[in-house]
Amino acid sequence: MTLPEENTRLQAELNAAVHAHWKALLIEGVLFVIFGLAAIILPPFASLAFTILLGWMLLISGVIGLALTIWARQSPGFWWSLASAVVALIAGVILLARPLEATLTLTIVVGAYFLAEGVVTIMYALEHRRELIERWGWLLASGLADLLVAAVIISGLPGTALWAIGLLVGINLLFGGASMIAMALAARNR
Known part of the structure; x- marks a missing residue:
């Protein structure tokens, strides 16, 4: 359990760190905005690039997970860790071998996610409209x-x-990126 004075200390340390590194935060924010605009202007390229990036991340995590699981084969949960690493490895290979088809599959998953998220958010808003009073409409709109x-x-x-x-x-x-830029500029002025 965190005490109020510890919260105040942590907040002060966080503010000091952000203030000390506001330029790095600003540069990162500008890069995010540039990449975001590029992705919005060229969404087919960005979709394919994201699929390939995700494929490499899964492939690398599968290889590392497999190596670590074999290295620690006496650990509890060995078979679950092994299964997880193999699934990541296979998923990465599939994404990299057939990126166009994988992009279609990922799009279906994203569509299903938004469908499920929408239904759950609406149900939550309706269920808790008495407790949320004026704010439940925002959840419903979301x-x-x-x-x-x-x-x-x-x-x-x-x-x-x-x-x-x-x-x-x-x-x-x-x-x-825009939120990082705003944080960096606010920290600079402190």
Whole structure:
């Protein structure tokens, strides 16, 4: 359990660290904005690049996981760790071997995610509208927006596979970068 004075100390240390490194945060934010805009302008390229990047990440994590699992084969949960490493390895190989088809599959998964997230968010908003009073409408709107994104992605398949992931990654990078820039500029002025 964290004490209030410890929270204050941690917050002061965090503020000092951000202030000391505001330029690095600013540079990272600018790069995120540039990459985000590039992904929004060229979503097919960004979708394919993201699929390939994800494939390499899974392949590398599968290889490392396999090596570490074999190295620590006497550890509890050996077979689960081995299965996890093999699944990551196979998924990485599949993504890298057939990136166009993998992009379509990832787009289907993203569409299903937005559909499920939308339904769950709407149900949560309706279930807790008494406790949330005025804010439950925001949750409801968020859930409806998720359903709209899911409908656009799913109804446009397979064509949406060309742009959906790249556009979503681009929007995420753009907003993440903008928030980093805002934090850096605020920290600079402190």
